[in-house]
Amino acid sequence: KQEVTQIPAALSVPEGENLVLNCSFTDSAIYNLQWFRQDPGKGLTSLLLIQSSQREQTSGRLNASLDKSSGRSTLYIAASQPGDSATYLCAVPFSGGYNKLIFGAGTRLAVHP
Amino acid sequence: GAVVSQHPSRVICKSGTSVKIECRSLDFQATTMFWYRQFPKQSLMLMATSNEGSKATYEQGVEKDKFLINHASLTLSTLTVTSAHPEDSSFYICSALGHLLGDTEAFFGQGTRLTVV
Numbered sequence: 472k473q474e475v476t477q478i479p480a481a482l483s484v485p486e487g488e489n490l491v492l493n494c495s496f497t498d499s500a501i502y503n504l505q506w507f508r509q510d511p512g513k514g515l516t517s518l519l520l521i522q523s524s525q526r527e528q529t530s531g532r533l534n535a536s537l538d539k540s541s542g543r544s545t546l547y548i549a550a551s552q553p554g555d556s557a558t559y560l561c562a563v564p565f566s567g568g569y570n571k572l573i574f575g576a577g578t579r580l581a582v583h584p
Numbered sequence: 585g586a587v588v589s590q591h592p593s594r595v596i597c598k599s600g601t602s603v604k605i606e607c608r609s610l611d612f613q614a615t616t617m618f619w620y621r622q623f624p625k626q627s628l629m630l631m632a633t634s635n636e637g638s639k640a641t642y643e644q645g646v647e648k649d650k651f652l653i654n655h656a657s658l659t660l661s662t663l664t665v666t667s668a669h670p671e672d673s674s675f676y677i678c679s680a681l682g683h684l685l686g687d688t689e690a691f692f693g694q695g696t697r698l699t700v701v
Binding site: 505507512513514515516517520560562565571572573574575576577 | 590618626627628629630633675677679689690691692693694695697
């Protein structure tokens with residue numbers, strides 16, 4: 472059974488810091504891994520999608536890496552800004568499934584000026 | 585990008601009534617849509633998979649007679665919470681499966697905050 476864990480659960484940092492958010496999953500046979508952002512009371516915004524054949528994806532100040540063999544992914548946020556404050560979720564498809572997602576509990580990020 | 589619209593964004597209803605939530609893919613066809621539920625400060629839990637023209641597949645522990653799902657077209661799926669009770673109060677989010685640029689990706693609606701009083 473696939474399980475997704477995110478560390479840390481919460482993070483509070485001053486503006487400008489470079490951040491690393493961690494995601495681990497128990498079943499390495501995944502099609503892809505996706506990172507999302509969720510603002511309070513809002514839906515999900517997809518940040519990065521990494522296919523199983525890829526090792527990383529980049530979008531602006533965000534970089535996500537994937538190591539299937541070790542069951543880990545990291546989301547790197549460069550030069551953090553107050554507008555980055557949100558909950559960051561990682562998700563992988565159900566074992567044997569495709570895009571029916573299992574989510575981690577998320578990392579709640581607060582970036583203060 | 586692909587846009588998924590969910591309506592309403594917020595609804596308050598009386599205990600015992602039914603509430604319908606709509607999920608639309610605006611600029612793409614989605615043969616498969618998913619419904620998730622999120623309790624406060626918790627992550628998303630998959631409730632059911634909705635396939636166009638067929639019955640939904642529910643996850644273990646989800647009452648299919650309470651959470652009615654209809655996927656009548658390639659752009660619309662609805663979730664009806666029947667005989668709602670306060671414990672059904674939650675944040676409901678839909679996602680639609682789209683195929684863009686050769687990749688298959690799930691796109692999410694903005695969610696519906698349901699409060700049952």
